[in-house]
Amino acid sequence: xxxxxxAGLKLLLDENMSPKLADKLRKLGFDVVHIREIxxxxxxxxxxxxxxxxxxxxxxxxxxxxxxxxxxxVKPFAVIIVRIDPRKHDIIVKxxxxxxxxxxxxxxxxxxxxDTHVEFAIK
Numbered sequence: 001x002x003x004x005x006x007a008g009l010k011l012l013l014d015e016n017m018s019p020k021l022a023d024k025l026r027k028l029g030f031d032v033v034h035i036r037e038i039x040x041x042x043x044x045x046x047x048x049x050x051x052x053x054x055x056x057x058x059x060x061x062x063x064x065x066x067x068x069x070x071x072x073x074v075k076p077f078a079v080i081i082v083r084i085d086p087r088k089h090d091i092i093v094k095x096x097x098x099x100x101x102x103x104x105x106x107x108x109x110x111x112x113x114x115d116t117h118v119e120f121a122i123k
């Protein structure tokens with residue numbers, strides 16, 4: 001069942017995210033690509049370039065993603081850094097959905113926690 005509000009929102013799940021999350025997000029109507037479906041071993045700046053080109057929100061557990069990709073002068077479309085136990089798939093999916101529903105994500109980094117989130121502009 002596709003929700004109207006998520007139509008057009010495209011996600012890119014990093015290698016460190018479970019492929020099961022991709023399936024759960026697809027069932028909600030998101031256009032999701034898991035990085036493993038593209039290539040293994042991509043550098044963060046290559047993932048950021050793909051994100052910018054495809055206008056996909058990167059979803060990752062990597063707390064250094066922005067720093068490592070910006071070293072190469074690459075700005076991703078947007079990034080969600082998940083700070084929730086990786087085994088809690090349903091909570092992660094719920095929180096991603098809530099944040100994307102309430103936030104204009106373009107050009108932002110969102111630190112996502114179980115009970116809150118913090119947004120910053122990508123510089």
